[in-house]
Amino acid sequence: MAAATVYRRSFHLLSLFCLLFVASSDELQTLLSIKAAFQDSNTKVFDSWESSTPVCSFSGITCDSNGFVKEIELSNRNLTGLLPLSSVCQLKSLEKLSLGFNNLYGRVTQELNNCVSLTYLDLGNNVFSGSFPEVSSLSGLVSLHANKSGFSGTFPWNSLKNMTNLQVLSLGDNPFDRTPFPSVILNLTKMNWLYLSNCSIEGEIPEEIGNLGELIELELAQNYITGEIPRGITKLKKLWQLELYLNDLTGELPPGLGNLTNLEYFDASTNRLYGNLSEIRFLNKLKSLQLFQNQFSGEVPAELGDFKNLVNLSLYENKLTGQLPQKLGSWAEFIFIDVSENFLTGPIPPDMCKKGTMVKLLMLQNNFTGEIPGSYANCTTLIRFRVSKNRLSGQVPGGIWGLPNAELIDLAENDFEGPITSDIGNAESLANLVLGKNRFSGELPSQITNASSLVSIDLSYNQFSGEIPAAIGELKQLTTLSLQGNKFSGPIPDSLGSCHAINDVNMAQNTFSGPIPASLGSLPALNFLNLSRNQLSGPIPGTLSSLRLNLLDLSNNRLTGSIPETLWSEAYNGSFSGNAGLCSEKIRGFQRCSPQSNTPQHLRMVLILLMVATVALLVSLAGFCYLKKKDERIGERSLKEDSWDVKSFHVLTFTEDEILDSIKQENLIGKGGSGNVYRVVVGNDKELAVKHIWHSDDYGGRKKMGSSTPILARRRTKSREFEAEVQTLSSIRHINVVKLYCSISSEDSSLLVYEYMPNGSLWDRLHSCKKLSLDWETRYEVALGAAKGLEYLHHGCDRPVIHRDVKSSNILLDEDLKPRIADFGLAKIVQANSNKESTQIIAGTHGYIAPEYAYTNKVNEKSDVYSFGVVLMELVTGKRPIEPEFGENKDIVDWVCGKLKTKESVVSLVDSAIPEVHRENAIKVLKVAILCTARLHTLRPTMRTVVQMLEEAQPWHLLSIVVSKDGGGKKEELMENHKL
Template identity: 70%
Template sequence: MSAANTSPRNLHFLYLLSLLCLLTGTNSDELQILLNIKTALQESNNNVFDSWESNNSVCKFTGITCNTDGSVKEIELSNQRLTGTPPFDSICQLQSLVKLSLGGNFLYGRVTENLNNCSRLQYLDLGNNFFSGSVPDISSLSGLAFLYVNNSGFSGTFPWNSLENMTSLVALSVGDNPFDRTPLPRQVVKLTKLNWLYLSNCSIEGQIPAAIGNLTELINFEVSDNYISGEIPPGITKLRKLWQLELYGNDLTGKLPIGFGNLTRLEMFDASSNYLEGDLSELRFSTQLVSLQLFENEFSGEVPAEFGDFKRIVNLSLYTNKLTGPLPQKLGSWADFNFIDASENFLSGPIPPDMCKNGKMKELLLLQNKFTGQIPLNYANCTSLTRFRVSNNSLSGVVPSGIWGLPKVNIIDIALNDFEGPITSDMEKAKSLNQLIAANNRLSGELPSEISQALALVSIDLSNNQFSGKIPATIGELKQLGSLHLEKNMLSGTIPDSLGSCHSLSDVNMAHNSLSGQIPSSLGSLPSLNSLNLSGNQLSGQIPLTLSYLKLSLIDLSSNRLTGPIPESLSIEAYNGSFAGNNGLCSQNINYFRRCLADSGLSRELRTLIVCFTLGSFALILSLGFFIYLKRNQRDHDRSLKKDSWDVKSFHVLSFTEDEILDSIKQENQIGKGGSGNVYKVSLANGNELAVKHIWNSDSGNRKRIRSSSPMLAKRAGSGISPEFEAEVQTLSSIRHVNVVKLYCSITSEDSSLLVYEYLPNGSLWDQLHTCKKMALDWETRYEIAVGAAKGLEYLHHGCERPVIHRDVKSSNILLDEFLKPRIADFGLAKIVQTNASKDSTHVIAGTHGYIAPEYGYTYRVNEKSDVYSFGVVLMELVTGKRPIEPEYGENKDIVNWVCSKVKTRDSVLAMVDSNIPETYKEEAIKVLKIAILCTTRLPTLRPTMRSVVQMLEDAEPCKLLGIIVSKDGNKKEELRNNDKV
């Protein structure tokens, strides 16, 4: 077609065709880029990538928003439980991309690519992830309005200079990262469009610059948990749009600046844990306050009366200051007031009566002040209360009966006051009560039997009161009771025998009452009892011999009417004075007691000699019989091994013979005993050493009996080889990995089977961490063990032709060679995922208590993620040095519960690290602990793959502690800083 013949209509058609071709090419490129993202990132159970298919339009992909021309405008994949390292080079090839949101996932790795090719970005969120290394180069992103990298894992120096040209920034959130220390950068205070500035816990030091007042659009300013000193600058009073101001956990001094009341929109103000002083008068006009946290400062003067007119306030923490005068009586009477903690001040006057007016109050904490008057009756109906603490004041009157029966309260603390009257039968309603502390008052009457229905009680302290009557006979129903203090009252009657049923009791004090009768022998059955004080009563009879079985740090039975001998194990110097004032007692060892008369004509020494001779002779006869039995059994065992016909299957080139192995299977070479068989050490003639597991076939005895009667039945009984043996051979015979134990060969007979492994001289990781064989493993060694074991499991899950689920990952199944390099061992429960079975699971009941993933509680379907959970427990062992199950965790609790309960503050997290790990490595250990927490997530789909775990471990390096839990916008969750008095 010539140019002369090309009509305008044809030109228009050609233009459209060219544009269509261009768009088709662009869409094809962007499709490939998005598919690259899908390949790089693994999803959990959100199915976010289900729509990301090559036959689908990219504009229909979940999380993708397009322009009108079909080009990708936004990627919104935040909070999708994604793992992996994003391919930023590919992402930045999306020419029209203005929003990239990947926050709130489990992304990891170093970001080595710069983001300068993403020059059109206006919104970038990488926060709340597990990246490592420095923040990537973002200097060309001049159009950014929103930048979130808070709690991302980045370290080093934040590129503050990159902010120079980002004049459009509206939100800047970089907190909760272990950056290098730096003053609050000048570049920040030039960003005059900012309305959200989150710089908490990122090593900001120096003073808050006066120019902060230039950021007049700010509605949120947070610089908590840093190293900021000096005074709060007056310029902060210019920020009249402020909604939240967080300054806690710094070294601020001085007074609240004059004009602070100008912040009339301020709802959330936290300047706690500083060194601020002066009065609170500048807050009189902050009428919109919802939460005010000023605890642990040096504020003085009175609480402004205007606080009583604040209609929105629900949280008020003023504890540990020097405040005086009364609290406003209308305080908390307007809104759904939640809690007050004004403890450890010099406050006086009555308790405000209406803080629970709307029935929402949870905590009333006013201990250690000078409050007077009675407990207002309104609080007896405050069923929402969980903590009621008014101890160490000058309160008086009768405690309202409803207080004793508040259904949600877990602590009632009214000690050191002048209260009177009884504890009422309302106690039966206190189903959540853990601690009842009412010592040092003038309470009276009998202890109600209903106290035994407060089954959650752990501690009771009613000492120094005027209680009378008997101790309730049903007190033994308090199975969780650990401490019982009833001393210095007027109690009478006997000590209930049921007290011996309180198996958690460690501390009992009933001294200085009028108790009578005998000491119950059941007290000797309390396994945890450490301190027993029954002095100053009228107890009679003999000291129960069962008390000798206890390991007591304190026993005091003095000033009673006890008679008879003092048990020998209690007649020691450590208990001197413990039995004084009991004229009827005698002892063979304590000089100031009369000597006990012999029970018969035999002297004590002769009786002891006869008993010892009799017991010794009996033990000798038993030992001799047992020795003969073992020798005979061993001869039979050896004879059986020799006469059997053996079948050898080798999986490596062998440097030993079958006979060398069989000759070494004898008792003196036994080095271990597991659930599936005994383990022997074999020293070869060439100097090499091997480990041999001997497994008796589970039904060999049955087959022998069957064979004698029917050859056909014997054949039907099968080979009898144990399933553990078959699993181990099937798994290990084809595996070649440096971190999986090497299986040289199997030797099988009709009745038993042998597995021949490489010998690992340093035993198991369990041995090195928890037994008398343990050595002081330095952090570098622990880290290498973690990485090596992870690589072994990664190979099993991802490197084999068919995935192998170990199903019994634990520290005792991680063996260590002469260089302390780890090997995954003991595949007796392993399962190779069959091609014709379910892709992701297998029906099993397997594992070891403390390592078993929680899905066992509701299904027997487990997959590779169950191994990941167990490995997370091993990581916790490496970091903390603790066993998976310890008494200190509490009943039905394990190391995972314990670790999660301690993840509250920086100090509580650091305290979990094994004391054998030097301070210089504790930050690195914490990073591994974070990976362990991720591995032990309750939902299997949220756990990373072992491939991801290896990547995260390899990226682990010494750095400052990362924040564990923050909200997406950078605000710390309130539960991380629960500073109420314990």
């Protein structure tokens, strides 16, 4: 009997052993098939995955007590390939599948439902495509991570209703279809982490959000959420992090928000919230408070000065008043403060760098008073120090000038006085020194040449005196030198010619003397040179002729001799005035350079009088003939019957009559919303383009001939488009902006006379019946040239110029297919005291209009950047901004972003006419276009940055393909890209 029992037990053990052996063998084959699916991966994780090695010893594999595979942990292992779910889900004991932070692509199929034992699933941070599968069979899930993985379409929210144990749900940063806040989530009461940022949630946050009492982290940022912050959120007393930024929330902070006493990170920035911050005073565990770009008012709660953990505070662009708590930042290792663009008063809190960890102090554009506290002279960790546009005074503590890590010191537009001290020589990292419009005085210390990282120096409109350090040329990275409006004297250092990166030199309105250094002519990047209103003497160096300047002003000095022939340019009109000793053979207003005649003085006088009389007679005869000719046509209505006022902006080689006679139907070449455009050929065979704009009445209608409206009223209703275009273009000198020769205006209409562009517009060459095959090199040159034109408008003018209608039909091409930005009928010069403009009329063209412009009527330079991004997409794809293939209510931006799933789908975006050899460069430009068309305007680059990125993408650079996989950018990117 005992032997039989032993036999039975042995038999059962043998059977179990055989079963386990078979199961282990099956799982081995399963894991080897998984390894095969990822064979293209650049990873060593599978080195241990060999048939001779026990399964439970495989790297990344954990087994249960019975030897079955329980966990696969292969996150962040550089895996590439399709997800082999048919193999993975054969592992029946698998509870954890972690594949996040890899490069997995393709679709995730319904086979995922076969992994019925899963409690932990992480597919986040990959590049999948298509929609997320319905996974209702995974009812045991506790953690689901699928964030930032390229999933699109509609998420199967109903799949979650049976996942009653779900604690972590992370679906953010995916381009899902818009959906209201999913109500199914409100019943998952064990949830402690909910990440739904940037996944197209719209509508209001339900009041029932308060049911999720276990929530520790709630992130709903960067969506389309409207309405107020519900009071239900105040019930979530375990909250550690609350992220609501980049939505369209309105109203006040809900009463009871102060109950969230465990809150350490709170960000509701970039919304439309208002009211006071009184609820914040109870949140004394806060480490980071971000409420910037809202409409909050009232004072900053004094209690913030007692917060022991606060290290980041960002409240810029609100309407806050009163003083900052003077103990602010003095307790913790404070890192960052930005309270710019408010109405704050009082002194700067003195102890924010008490722990020696502060990195950025940004307090510009307020009403702060008093001196800069001396404690910041020892804050060696500071990278940015910006207190411009306040009412600060006194002398700057010496150590501030020499902060070793400071990259930007901005003290402009205050009432500071005293010198820049020799400490400036210790500023090893300083790139930008901005001191304009103060009362600084004394000499510029020679030690400034030791600050070798300097890129921009702005000392304008102060009381600096003495000579410029002779070794200024040692600043090899210097691009901008603004010294205008001071009392500098002595010579301009010859070494300045060694600053080969310099782009802009302005030394106007000082007392510099001596000659203009010939070395300035060797500056290859110099674009703006203003030496006016000084005491410079001697000749104009011929070396300046080699420069390609957009601005040259040498007026009001003591220069002598001949104006170099190569500087006889229309663009430099007025550049040499106020120099009595200069002469020229061709420029009017200057004496001729030929030797004095031997003719006696009285005979010369007689000859001069005879010449004057002759000219007067000719003018009288010309006027008589003109009037007679006009009288002969009495009764015949034409443009020439009006009284015209001519304003020229360049030297003209044609007459008013030549233009007026050419405004006829056979010369019509285009029609636009603001007028017709004619091609005109004047007597010297010069081609011109003339835009004819009819002025409008008070109701927006065209002014009819013979109107009874009084002349004064008609003058008041002069076309706004005309005024905008003339105001903008008359002052612009740039090779990539169309040249305006003159304006000719009457009471009823106006004419703008431009240079003629024989190759039409970029739209014509890409899309119309005039379509021309543009090779990639030409497309690239058009993109870069147009970008430089817009960069000049945004950054190179006295005040930024917003075009407001950037599109391919407004980028004209000359005879060499070089681009010119044109049609400024909608442009508006930004006011000096405003950083954004609004309009009651949506200006622009469908397909190019930035999202914020369409629903807020607010426009700034970033609106132009968006439109230019659309143009770049046209150049790369060959598609129009609106095409039927994009789908209903979708444009080229939606279409492009919808294909950013795999390298293959990205490559398919490139116009088939672009050869394979240039496709990588085309994708580089497409990346720039994607950055330009970010939904949030603050995430878009400036045009200056766009130019730099395009220059890196030039066809002869063999650069790797880089495609952004981020669904819209995170808060950290927003702060890095902010103008401060």
